[in-house]
Every structure is written in structure tokens, then in C-alpha cells.
Amino acid sequence: MDKICSNEPYLLLMQTTKAIQECIKANVTKRDLSVTEFSVLEVLYHKGTQTIHQVGSSILVASGSMTYVVDKLVQKGFLERNICPGDRRAIHISLSDNGRKLMDALIPEHQVLIDSMFASLDRYEVNSLIDVLRKTKMKVEEHSN
Amino acid sequence: MDKICSNEPYLLLMQTTKAIQECIKANVTKRDLSVTEFSVLEVLYHKGTQTIHQVGSSILVASGSMTYVVDKLVQKGFLERNICPGDRRAIHISLSDNGRKLMDALIPEHQVLIDSMFASLDRYEVNSLIDVLRKTKMKVEEHSN
DNA sequence: TGACAATATCTCGAATTCATAATATTATTA
């Protein structure tokens, strides 16, 4: 009983995150996107043209995987590869017209979904959650140096 | 600013969970285990002999993946497949002597690690976290029906 | 400048996961 009790915040954190991720996955799957693909489009939507490396760093995806996901998104017609004028090693990627149209529809929908997940919390509870998660995250990160 | 603010609990939840999972992964990797493999061993350690199906349900892993991970663990000598006397469709898996020895060492270590992640929170904050996560999880689950 | 380190992308292979179908067994029911 002792152990189960001390595990409860951990288990709830994992379960809640899993539920949220599945919900998001279900939502982007409707548009035939994987979560990684959506993340790439989301970064480009908010930040505009970026190099493949910049996007990969933002969403913590390895370079080999970035090549793969960018290929997929180009195939689907949602983004374009372009040469990077200042650095011939790098490649600029940006949303195509279709990609922008898609995200114009998807981003607000996504935001509503995220908001709805926390809609049962009042302002006090949201602040408490933020506060406690910040503390926990710091502790975990200092643990793994 | 508005959007970023409303996303903060979501982002923090994802980031905190990711940090925790990486910490756990680093810990079990020391023993040449994947997180899924560790989860299987953990269930068997706490619940004793189970069918493959029972373990898969506990840790939410598809049956095809269970076959794969059980193969790996048998190869590594940490668990055994046995016939299930009552039901010849099912297969019992249980820790081998080596598997038990491994988990005798690993489980307490794992528990200490988990506990340390929440060690910066006082009792009040832990209860608040549990409370808020429960509410959020329920909301998300009702959303995806 | 020339040598070498760092950076960006891509290729390739290994690992892991899921979904589907196949097989075997058990449970149900007409």
C-alpha cells in the first residue's frame, strides 16, 4: 500500500499524458497525418521557413528521421524543400499553399482540443498544476544532470 | 501570448513526462533492458505468473509486440514460457531465477528513483497534483469516449 | 592559405511497434 501510494503521482502523470497523446493522435489521423508530421507542420506554421536541422531540434527528432518525415510531407504536397542561400549544406523547408491551407484549418481546431482537455480546471488549479510540474521537471532534469 | 499561456499546462505535462521517461530509460538501459521489457518483468515480479495476454493488457502493449518482447526476454534468460494447465490457448510466463535476481536488485532502485522525482513536493502539493491530474485524465477520456 | 573540426543532410541497417491474418483452443448455443 505504501509503494502504490508513492507511485500514484507518477502513474497518473503517465496515464494522463498517454490519454492526451492518444487524443491528439486520433485528431491528426483524421487528416492522414502522424503526430511527428503534424509537429513539423506546426513549427513551420508558427515560425515560417526553417532549416531541417532547426525543426528537428525544436521537436527533438533525429536527423535520419527528419529526412524521412520531410520526404513524406513533400510527397503529400504539404511542404517544399528549397536551397538555403546562405549555407549550401542546409535545406530550407516551408509550407506549400496546400500545407498552409491545411494548417489554417487544423491549428485552431488543435488549440480548442488542447484547451478542452484542461477545461475542467479553474484558474487556481491550472496555476497549481503549472507550479508543481515545473518543480518536478526541474528535479528530474537535475537528477539526470 | 494568449495561446502560449493556455498551452502551458499541456507543454509542461509533455515535457515533464518526457524527462521522467528518459530518466527511467537511462536507468534500465544500464541493465540492457528496454522500458517495455522492464515493464513486463515488473508486472511479473509484482503479480507472479501471468498469461501473455494478461501482461499485455496491464501495460497496454499489443499482442504482436508482446510476442516480440517475450522472445527477447526469454533469449536474455529472464523469463520462461510454460503451458497453462487450464487453457491450452494461453501461455504462462514467469520470471526465471536470473530474472528474479535482476528484479530483486532493480525494483527497489527503481522505486527510489521514482520517489526522488517527486521529492521536491510537499504532501499538499502531491495531493494537489493527484487531484488535478485525475480531473484532467477524466476529461480527456470522456472527450475520446 | 591549409589542415582540421564542426555542421547539415542523407543513406542504410537495426530495433520496435502496430495491424492483419492464420492457427489453435475454448465457450456458447441452437
Place this chain on the structure above:
DNA sequence: TAATAATATTATGAATTCGAGATATTGTCA
């Protein structure tokens, strides 16, 4: 009891991810 549905596992192939190595380019510094 015979037919059918449900269950447990395995086999297989597709999708995705990572890591290591290859290639091309850029930056650094003696």
C-alpha cells in the same frame, strides 16, 4: 452434439524511429 463465436498466441509485413557512417559545406586557427 455440431456449428459458430470468442479468445490467446504467433507470423508477417508495413511504418516509424534511431544511430552510425558517408558526403558536402562551412568555420576556425595556426
